[in-house]
Amino acid sequence: MNRDTRLAWINGLLLPLLNVLTAFAATAVLFVLINVNPLEAAETLLYGAFGYSEGIGYTFYYTTNFIFTGLAVAVAFHAGLFNIGGEGQAYIGGLGAGLAVFMLFPELSPWLMIPASILGAMIFGGAWAAGPGYLQAYRGSHIVITTIMFNFLAATLMVYLLVKVLREPGQMTPQTVLFPDNAWLPFVHDILPAFGLEMERSPLNLSILLALFMCLLVWFFLWQTRWGYAIRATGRNAHAAVYGGISQKKIIVVAMCISGALAGLVGINELVGYHHRIIMNFHLGYGFGGIAVALMGRNHPFGIVIAALLFGTLYQGGAELAFEWSNISRDIVVVMQGLVILFCGALEYMYKPWLVRWLAPVQEVRS
Numbered sequence: 001m002n003r004d005t006r007l008a009w010i011n012g013l014l015l016p017l018l019n020v021l022t023a024f025a026a027t028a029v030l031f032v033l034i035n036v037n038p039l040e041a042a043e044t045l046l047y048g049a050f051g052y053s054e055g056i057g058y059t060f061y062y063t064t065n066f067i068f069t070g071l072a073v074a075v076a077f078h079a080g081l082f083n084i085g086g087e088g089q090a091y092i093g094g095l096g097a098g099l100a101v102f103m104l105f106p107e108l109s110p111w112l113m114i115p116a117s118i119l120g121a122m123i124f125g126g127a128w129a130a131g132p133g134y135l136q137a138y139r140g141s142h143i144v145i146t147t148i149m150f151n152f153l154a155a156t157l158m159v160y161l162l163v164k165v166l167r168e169p170g171q172m173t174p175q176t177v178l179f180p181d182n183a184w185l186p187f188v189h190d191i192l193p194a195f196g197l198e199m200e201r202s203p204l205n206l207s208i209l210l211a212l213f214m215c216l217l218v219w220f221f222l223w224q225t226r227w228g229y230a231i232r233a234t235g236r237n238a239h240a241a242v243y244g245g246i247s248q249k250k251i252i253v254v255a256m257c258i259s260g261a262l263a264g265l266v267g268i269n270e271l272v273g274y275h276h277r278i279i280m281n282f283h284l285g286y287g288f289g290g291i292a293v294a295l296m297g298r299n300h301p302f303g304i305v306i307a308a309l310l311f312g313t314l315y316q317g318g319a320e321l322a323f324e325w326s327n328i329s330r331d332i333v334v335v336m337q338g339l340v341i342l343f344c345g346a347l348e349y350m351y352k353p354w355l356v357r358w359l360a361p362v363q364e365v366r367s
Contacts, residue, residue: 006360010352012303014359016296016344018351020310023339030335034327041321041328048320049313055320057188057202063312064204064269065090067211069290070308071218072263074299076143078222079255080235085132085147086263086287088154089125093264094271095158096124098166098176098278106180113183117272118210118265125264126257128154133256137249143256151287162280176278185273205273207265214262215301221258231255263287292341295348311337 028038049059069086076083100120104113132146162174169177185206189199222228233241234251242248270282289311296310297303318333343350 003360007356010355010359012298012300014355015348015352016298016303016307018355019343019348020296020340022347022350023336023343026339026343027336036325036328041325044321044324045313045317047317048323049317052200053189053198054200054202055316057199057204058319059309059312059316060208061203061205061269061274061312062315063308064208064211065266065286066289066293066308066311067215067305068265068269069263069286070293070297070304071214071290071301072259072261073290073294074297074301074304075218075222075231075262076255076259077294077299078235079231079251080238081133081136081143081252081255081259083129083132083147083256083259084144084288084291085129085150085260086290087283088147088151088287089128089260089263090266090283090287091154091158092128093121093125093260094267094278094282095161096120096122096264097267097272098179099124101179101183101272102176106182108182110182110184113180114185114272117183118268121264121267121272122261123264125267126261129256129260129263130253133253136256137252158280162278166278168277174280179272179276183272184276185268187273203274205269207269207273210265210268212305214265215305218262219301227254263290289337292337292344296340296344310340314340 031038031041048055050056069090072086072089073083097117097120100116101113104116128150129147132141132143132150135141135146136143159174162176166176167174187201188204188206188208189201191206192199220228222232230241230246230251231254233244234246234248234255238248241251266283266286271278275282293304293307293311296307297305314333314336318336319330321328321332322330
């Protein structure tokens with residue numbers, strides 16, 4: 001194995017693994033400080049995530065959202081952009097999915113209604129991300145600042161719409177009426193019996209297949225098409241890309257639109273697949289969690305699936321921890337996520353000098 005291959009293994013596998021293990025070790029220390037046995041807590045967490053079929057359903061349900069937002073962050077990152085606006089783009093994407101359902105005839109076939117909601121989510125999410133993309137490309141506004149601002153704008157807009165415009169008549173809860181039945185994505189627990197399998201009820205629905213399909217599509221787009229090459233070239237070296245005839249401004253806007261469209265698909269899993277209506281704050285946590293998922297997954301669709309599964313495990317297992325242990329609250333998930341982000345983001349290359357020295361040292365050339 002040559003040195004370049006070893007470096008690829010170090011960057012793509014060993015570093016993320018060590019960073020995650022370090023985050024778990026820090027979590028174990030935290031558990032000891034609050035008088036919780038780390039091994040027992042880990043057992044409870046894993047049982048809550050994979051010990052019974054309902055828990056498995058919830059784990060993969062959360063995983064689906066993190067795949068969408070992880071892919072969204074990754075596409076922008078490959079263009080040299082740090083999209084912090086996944087929260088707002090997911091929120092507005094859910095609005096687009098719901099409006100697409102309400103604007104169509106209720107009697108339409110699910111084969112038309114569901115694809116229309118997916119298209120609506122992607123268009124609205126992409127359009128919401130196009131604003132920061134345009135401001136970055138043509139006005140020089142920093143993408144981090146504008147995407148954060150657009151998160152607040154999305155939250156304010158949705159509060160107004162759900163309270164003043166779209167709220168179900170006669171109800172105080174800020175939510176819309178239910179979608180017609182033919183706009184609901186089927187639940188996995190309703191489909192598995194046809195294959196001789198049984199599963200307890202859970203929010204897991206067929207949008208998980210959409211998430212996996214988007215992983216394949218993003219991989220094909222980024223590594224097998226000219227547009228994908230232009231995006232990656234711009235992210236690696238914008239000056240060289242421009243010298244090669246690539247329009248940096250166009251790439252920024254296109255990459256942000258694709259990123260926002262992917263984040264908008266969170267609304268499909270949450271609203272079309274589970275809640276079956278537009279509700280308040282269905283998106284919370286997934287946009288920012290997607291940043292850590294993309295960092296852990298090295299912005300590659302395969303790595304994002306693995307990282308999203310880890311975060312889905314933390315979400316569902318953390319709920320089990322909070323239920324079983326009186327001195328652990330649901331906020332422990334946020335703490336664990338924060339530690340993962342710390343060691344996979346800010347301290348991402350902490351172990352790299354030692355790994356390179358041990359596993360891929362520079363060979364001296366003797367004359």
